[in-house]
Amino acid sequence: MTTNGSLLSGEVNLMSNAVDGVTPPFLDLRDIVIKHGDRTAVDGVDLTVAPGEFLALLGPSGCGKSTLLHVLAGLRRAHSGELRLNGSPAAADLSGKLRVGYVFQDHRLLPWRTVAQNITIAMKSAGVPKDEWDARIDRYLGMLRVGEYRDSWPMRLSGGQRQRVSIARALAVDPDVVLMDEPFSGLDEVTARAMRLELSRLREVSSVPTVFVTHSIKEALFLADRVVTLSHGPARVLKELSVSLPRPRQYEDPEFARLEASVVADVLKEWELTDAAPGAPERRAS
Ligand SMILES: Nc1ncnc2c1ncn2[C@@H]1O[C@H](COP(=O)(O)OP(=O)(O)OP(=O)(O)O)[C@@H](O)[C@H]1O
Numbered sequence: 001m002t003t004n005g006s007l008l009s010g011e012v013n014l015m016s017n018a019v020d021g022v023t024p025p026f027l028d029l030r031d032i033v034i035k036h037g038d039r040t041a042v043d044g045v046d047l048t049v050a051p052g053e054f055l056a057l058l059g060p061s062g063c064g065k066s067t068l069l070h071v072l073a074g075l076r077r078a079h080s081g082e083l084r085l086n087g088s089p090a091a092a093d094l095s096g097k098l099r100v101g102y103v104f105q106d107h108r109l110l111p112w113r114t115v116a117q118n119i120t121i122a123m124k125s126a127g128v129p130k131d132e133w134d135a136r137i138d139r140y141l142g143m144l145r146v147g148e149y150r151d152s153w154p155m156r157l158s159g160g161q162r163q164r165v166s167i168a169r170a171l172a173v174d175p176d177v178v179l180m181d182e183p184f185s186g187l188d189e190v191t192a193r194a195m196r197l198e199l200s201r202l203r204e205v206s207s208v209p210t211v212f213v214t215h216s217i218k219e220a221l222f223l224a225d226r227v228v229t230l231s232h233g234p235a236r237v238l239k240e241l242s243v244s245l246p247r248p249r250q251y252e253d254p255e256f257a258r259l260e261a262s263v264v265a266d267v268l269k270e271w272e273l274t275d276a277a278p279g280a281p282e283r284r285a286s
Contacts, residue, residue: 024087026051026209027072027177032081034067041067043234044081049177052207056220058263059230060271065213068235069179072211073100099126101170101208103180107162109154109169115141116150119169126173140168143202160191164198171206178210184219196222200248217263221256222249229263232271239266 025048034042041064049055059065070076071083074095083090090097109118116137123133141147144164146157154162163183170178184192200223214220220227221243229238241263249256 023051024084025049026053026086028082028084028087029078030082030084032068032071032083033079034064034071034076035079036067040234042071042078043236045230045235045237047228047237049209049211052209054203054210054212054223054225056224056227057211057213057230058215058217058220058227058267059213059235060215060232060267063230063233064235065215065230066181069181069211069213072098072177073102073179074098098176099173101173101175101178103163103166103170103178103183105182105186107154107159107166109162109165111154114151114153115146115157115165118154118165119172122169122173128173136172137168140172141165143171143205144168144198158191159187160195163187163195167199167202171208175208178208180210180212182213182215185214185216192219197248199223203247217260217267218251221245221259221263222251227263229267238270239263 027047027049029045029047032042032045032047033040045068047055047057047068057065057068067076071078072094074093074097077093083094085094085097109115110121113121119137119140120133123136124130128136137150138147141150144167146161146164146168149157149161149165154165157165167183170180184195187195196219212220212223224243227241227243229241230236231238241259243259245253245255245259251257
């Protein structure tokens with residue numbers, strides 16, 4: 001780590017860099033600090049994502065989850081810290097080093113393009129060969145059960161259907177990593193539950209490493225292999241929890257309820273004790 005806020009850059013080897021049979025994390029972030037101007041948004045976060053892992057980043061509104069995701073997406077540089085990709089040092093700026101499938105809170109489909117055209121635009125900019133476009137559109141829309149809307153305008157779809165299309169668009173670029181920023185928080189609870197189930201089902205056929213940002217404890221426990229709980233802003237890691245319950249998970253399962261209660265106890269204690277407003281410039285002394 002350099003002292004001027006930027007990181008040492010290095011060759012990025014996207015192939016596995018296993019040493020002595022031990023596969024390194026796909027992504028390995030150490031002591032990452034991210035600032036907006038002179039305000040610290042992420043304050044020394046350590047985070048790993050294993051190959052094929054579904055990781056949930058759980059934190060309260062404004063704590064810095066999206067900011068962290070933006071660094072993973074290569075949209076923003078870390079101020080300081082160490083970042084590794086498959087065991088090899090990577091620069092603070094991941095831009096162009098990973099093919100990212102990004103799913104936003106809102107669908108971000110262009111209303112003047114059909115569903116298929118929206119997906120085509122993403123594939124084109126990701127460099128997917130043209131002769132694969134049609135097959136991929138059919139495959140991923142089919143996988144998300146919205147194949148019949150291939151040639152529809154986004155405005156003809158429900159909110160849940162639009163989010164299905166935006167997930168299909170993210171997968172169609174054959175991403176190295178999928179980043180999802182509260183993709184179901186704009187949906188009603190019934191639709192959100194259906195979408196979580198859909199995503200859980202998708203994991204059976206797709207093992208792209210995924211980082212899923214949420215402030216919903218239920219959602220994190222329903223979906224993730226591992227839940228990383230963040231503090232009030234500026235974000236610090238409070239706790240990590242591996243979730244080994246079989247899928248699809250049941251909210252009413254006593255073990256699910258027990259895990260939920262333990263996370264609630266952890267986060268409420270921290271979040272309630274923090275009287276600083278979200279995004280306050282400095283973290284509380286602990
Ligand atoms: N471009 C920016 N310039 C200045 N401050 C910013 C910028 N983007 C975010 N922030 C601030 O950084 C802090 C973290 O924001 P961020 O969007 O990462 O939080 P979040 O946990 O994703 O919030 P939410 O769950 O509400 O989406 C907030 O205080 C926010 O106001």
